[in-house]
Amino acid sequence: MSVVGVDFGSLNTVIAVARNRGVDVIANEVSNRVTPSLVGFGPKSRYLGEAAKTQEISNIKNTVGSLTRLAGRSFKDPDVQIEQQFVSAPLVDINGQVGAEVTYLGKKQQFTATQLIAMYLTKVKATASAELKLPVTDLVLSCPAWYTDAQRRSLIDASEVAGLKVLRLINSTTAAALGYGITKLDLPAPEEKPRRVAFVDIGYSNYTCSIVEFRKGELAVKSSTHDRHFGGRDFDKLLVDHFAAEFKEKFKIDINTNPKARVRVAAACEKLKKVLSANASAPINIESLMNDVDVRGFLKREQFEELAKPLLDRALVPLEQALADAKLKVEDIDRIEMVGGCIRIPALKTKVQEFFNKPLSYTLNQDEAVARGCAFSCAILSPVFRVRDFSVHDIVSYPIEFTWEKSTDIPDEDTSLTVFNKGNIMPSTKILTFYRKNPFDLEARYAKPEQLPGGVSPWIGRFSVKGVKPTGDDDFMICKLKARLNLHGVLNVEQGYWVEDQEVEEPIPEKKEEGKDDTAMDTSAEGAAEKPKTRKVKKQVRKGDLPISSGTASMDITSKDEAAEHEYSMVAEDKLVADTEDKKNELESFIYETRGRVEEGGNLAEFVRDDSERQKIKTKCEEVEDWLYDEGEDATKAVYVAKLEEIRAVAGPVVQRFHDKIEEERRVRDEEEARRRADIEAKRKEEEERTKRENERRKAAAEAEKAKDVEMKDADPNEAGTKPDEVEEA
Structure with missing residues (x-):
């Protein structure tokens, strides 16, 4: 299983992977560690990433950038009109969504922002797969902290269209904070004062400041502010x-x-x-x-x-707002971590440093910190990797409320409730209780539209609760709905069920008597027969589920399947074009190579029988070359393969003679090598035989010598071993 983190920026994208007991940022096909966030369209195929950047100026009207700024937006949003200054392709309205109109495959076509992002993520997927030598399906994707529900859903939909599963959609500054904290071994203990760090992220188009508190094994975002048009x-x-x-x-x-x-x-x-x-x-x-x-x-x-x-002059506004939201003062901040390419501007650094009156910290890689944090997050969520326990508590950026129609049976009922307040911990789950006799609808929306990114609709979704009816005594059905703001920051009503109030018996906890030993065993007959005391209490018991149908900004399944099928067809078209170009280049190289090999001095020259055969090959090469640079400029892959075979057919006899000679030389070499090895083996066996005979001769001589010594001892009168002059006379 691959573990990939992607910092999806409005100018460039960085891809990081968890491996080798750490996190690596991977390079793309041209060895760059950042890939331009661009999608281009041509007469034959698409250009994604580096290819789009290469032809951006020559293909300006068909190249689309600022993809993260267009996600989940409608064409009427004021911010979208601002984006037209930075997007060279014309932006259009596609069923209420913003999109781009380009010339693709020779005709005008329109693509929504979600489709454009899906195209780019397909390139990200291919780049990561090529590096890892594994299929990539799961990833953690970064997004700006100011993204709304609709914008987050757009990124998730685009990922699914590209064949990817988003394990977590994480705010960019939160990802940088995770990358900072998970590697620190000196964080304070849970009961100690936390370390407070301000993450100032100024990128190509966004300025975000987040105040984060760190303790051992966890981080908690206290506030997050932004300026969407500062970068x-x-x-x-x-x-x-x-x-x-x-x-x-x-x-x-x-x-x-x-x-x-x-x-x-x-x-x-x-x-x-x-x-x-x-x-x-x-x-x-x-x-x-x-x-x-x-x-x-x-x-x-x-x-x-x-x-x-x-x-x-606007640089200090997000900093002041972040401290105010976190209810902190400048002196409460322990460190200021700078992230993003734009923080390299000296005047900007000076402004931030003067505000905090502290030295700025650059321990994180300004361009890669977010991607590394995303990769750490993906590793935490993956069962494949063992990662130090580290919990992330992000916050709700905008307050969310539910509204519903007033029940005719409850005239004084409130019709709205703010369920998730700004600054609440995310992910979070809330249970909503309704008393109803009939099916009903409720709507989720942002409680304070003025806080949203310019012009964004506050509407989040509509949820219809089915199966509601009066209970047996024509009383209200008690309906429970589970509303969840998940890891991605996306709101859903995940579950509905109904309950009944019922009386149940539960044991009454006994009070301990003073001086009585809790561990002593009660051996009296009275104590043995005594039953535990109980009491009757009313509790809500779950009785059944309530079906819920929802309508949100997400793409419906049919549209998503159609978009995915269209994306796969475009990927196949791109691959066919790339293969065709490879075959064209192969044909061109083969023409020059064959013509040079049959000329005097070429390695095929000696195998050409006569000048007519050589001229025939050269004429065929020139004929195909003329065709290639004239009408063959835009031929299909099959035609290039056919032309390649035509040259091979003409040059085949000469090439065959060359290969026959090579084969004959190889056969002769193999035979000589075999003879040489046979001679070596024969000599080795002869040497072994000679050594064996010599050993046998020496063994026989040694045995003969031993036998002779024994015979001499048998014939010696002084076998006791004394010398003759030492023998005493009788």
């Missing part, structure tokens, strides 16, 4: 607007009339911004920007900070 792209836009005015004055060109020119300037300004983070000044040079005009410019860091002053 790297907003600083880039300031620079683009500045240079647009400068180029118009100096070079008499207006890049706002040319989308491609504006995109090229935006890319140059992004690089200039990065250079200014480490240098006092930076140049900008773009060749042939438009109308064959080369442009150049220069900017100092002081000028940049002056341009960005309106943005920088």
Whole structure:
């Protein structure tokens, strides 16, 4: 089972996996650790990730970015109109949802934001599978903390369309906090004062500040605030607007009339911004920007900070709000962890440091911290990995209320109730009780629409409770509904059932007498016969289930299946196009290779019988080459394979002679090797035989010598061993 964490950003995406007793960030097909969050469309196939970035300028009207900003939004949302400034493809209304209209396979097509995200997640899935050499099905996905129920459902639906299962949809700053806390061994004990850390995450389009309390084995988010329109792209836009005015004055060109020119300037300004983070000044040079005009410019860091002053003045608002929501003061914060690429801007760092009056901490990798936290979360949820126990307590971002129609039988009944308040722990479950005689509906919505991301509908879902009827004595049925805000931050009414009040007997707990030994055994006859005392109490006993039908912002099963089938067909089309391109390249290489091999000096030249045979092969190669660069430019895979076989058929006899010689040389080598080994084996056996005969000869000689010694002893008169001159006379 794969364990994958994905930081799905509005500019780039980072993929991390848990393995080798740790977490690794994996590289994509071009060895980059971040993959552009772009989807492009062409006449034959789609371009996803790096491929979309490569052809973005040349295919600007058919390339869609800012996918996370479009998820779960309607076309009428004011924020969507703002996004059109950053998305080059035209945005359209598709059945109330925002989508993009592009030219794909030679015709105009429309795709919803959910479909576009599913396409991109298909690429993420393929990248992770290629690295792990395993199929990827489960993942933990990050999202901004300000996402609403509809936006979260959109990401989950897109994942399912892409064939992925989201184990948890986690807020990005919460993921960074998990990555920070799970590796710390010095966190305070549960009964001690917690360590309070402010996570300041400023990325490409979002600014989030979360105050998190850490204790050993757990983290609790105390507050989370945001500015949805504060990030790297907003600083880039300031620079683009500045240079647009400068180029118009100096070079008499207006890049706002040319989308491609504006995109090229935006890319140059992004690089200039990065250079200014480490240098006092930076140049900008773009060749042939438009109308064959080369442009150049220069900017100092002081000028940049002056341009960005309106943005920088907003930098403290989320920080102040986060402390206020957490009911804390600046001095209560122990550390300030900085996350996100935009925090590299020196003026921004200075603003944050002056606010907290503490040194900033950069222990986390600014670009990869969220992805690593997601991978840790996935490992915790996976049965395959053993991970240190660490619980995560996130919070509800917006208060949620239920509303319902007033019952005619209960005239003074309230018709709304705030069930999940802002700041409540998530996940969370609440039981709602209703007294009804007939089926009824209830609706979930956000209690304070003004707090939602601009223009988002406060509606969450409608739930219909079936099977409600009067009880036997025409009394109310007591209905219990289980409302759950799950790990993803998505609200559902998961279960409905009805109960009855019944009298049941329960034992009365005995009071201990002073001085009496609790462990002593009562051996009296009276004590042995005494029964435990009981009392009658009223309790609600579950009697049956109540069916619930729900209508939410999620895609219905039929639409989801259709979208998944469409996605699979597009994946197959992309694969066919890629295979066709490979065959085309193979044919081109084979033409040059074959022609070179039959020329003088080539390894096939000596196997060509005469010049006519050589000319026949060269003529065929030239014929196919001419076809390839003319009408064969857009042929099918089968045609390329057929042309490849045509050349092989003509060059086949020469190639066969070459292989026959190679085979003959191999056979001769094998025979020589066999003879050599046979000679070595024969010599080895001869040596063994000679050694054996020599050993037998030596053994025989030793036995003969031993026998001779025995005979000599038998013939010796002094066999007692004394010398002759030592024999005494009689």
